Amino acid sequence: MHPAFSIIFFTTASGLGYGLAAMLGLGVLDPASLSTGIAYLLALGLIGAGLLSSTLHLGNPQRAWRALTQWRSSWLSREGVMAILTFIPLVVSAWAALFERSYLPLPGVIGAVLCAITVYCTAMIYASLKSVQAWGTRLTPVCYLLFAAAGGATLATFFALCGAGAVRSMAFAAIVLIAAAWIAKLRWRDRLLAMEPLSTPESATGLGSIGKVALLERPHVTENYLTREMGFRIARKHAAKLARLAFGLGGIVPVLLLVAILVAGQGAISIVAAILAVLSFGCGILVERWLFFAEARHAVMNFYGQ
């Protein structure tokens, strides 16, 4: 599948934003601190930027509001509806944190739950597509949810260091969540690598009863929408390397930095370590999302000899 940058950026940014918003909603940071208010602004900014970016790949973005109508059948529509609903408790909580310096448990918890549901809907857009076998597993939403939570906890550790809370417990939670996310993700990728293709050129053409089917000629000599959209292969060539890079940047580096914070506690060095952990995690997730698309094979490619 073609990894559209707008979609990769959207899932990464909104994942981090919803993760942080969920942590804030659970009240893990001290509402009396200004940094909690800034954390709210960052969460809303990441979510907003992600949602805006997701409209960039649309052919007719001016009609994007129509995407809110088909929540009965479409996960993409559900995602849109949930994203807007989630804004309500998040804005209320952010207001309370910024201007009242208080934590409101009810909007907080509702916001955290809605954040999780929105991320789940995003993942289900992919997991519900039978035509892309690599995505069709319960592990897909598990990975999306755990990565969002892990990113949120890492960001929350940074804000805890800025004076808003219990640094060590936050850093410990982030380590646990990053580890859990990567355990799920590695199982997801093992499944991908071990997978027997559901559809083959034989089943796609129905000619398997005669023999082995191979493409002789494409419909047109040049690329088309389908081969560009479903047949992207650049990253697949370097898949193993990129997978290691994603694991290193998104898993090992932030965990080591978080362990250092756990040991060092409060302090300037810890703040630098937290910033590096967030940046490294973000880059790792960008690579992970790139691979999520680039490594997934679409059934239509059985007609194109790929």
Add this chain to the structure above:
Amino acid sequence: MTSLPSLPTPKKLGLVIDLDVCVGCHACVVNCKEWNTGGYGSALSDQHPYGADVSGAWLNRIHTFEVKPEGGEIVAEAGEARIVHFPKSCLHCEDAPCVTVCPTGASYKRAEDGIVLVDEEKCIGCGLCAWACPYGAREMDLAAGVMKKCTLCIDRIYNETFEEVDRIPACVRTCPANARHFGDLADPNSAVSIMVAERGGIDLMPEQGTRPVNKYLPPRPRKPLSAIASMLHEAEDTADAKGFFAWLDGMLDRL
């Protein structure tokens, strides 16, 4: 509504494509583009049509496959490739995944005849329906930013200003080899249903659970070369020539 019709549609209009007959001439592809660029919805645009990297939206494409038999009955047939031309367009699936994923309600399946259509006024061009389709039946029109797909020539088949003979999809009307047939696959007595029953019509990718309406008729089994050989006269054998030709044959032999 992007939910599928709750009951089976009373009519299941679709195509039956005969892989034994298709010669891969691409006439259906060209006529499809010609008809649909001026018909339903926005035109089917091309990008860089006179440049090096030509590309555009097509609703019907022909692939050509080579099928290698795994073990034949006579010498030289085993491992000998067989060429099959393979037209592919929307299969108007009964369980169409492209319809249910649509976030806007632009993509829908008609309850009356089962045709899957896109309402281009509602389409935001997100491309998710093209991802959901395992057959590659949908292509984005990059100029209009909306999804294009086979309409089964809905603007022909119900068009009463046309002669009866022309009220069929453009691809079917134009096929010079008669490899494409249009009809109601819900009616067991329709010509297309009888054809499917007699020839063992098949679904593409049944494992995807889409239940396509369009059926493909597999190529007929090939006659072994040895069976045909006995039917061929040897070019030199003139024993059964009669009359003038017998005389001419004799005279020429003597020269």
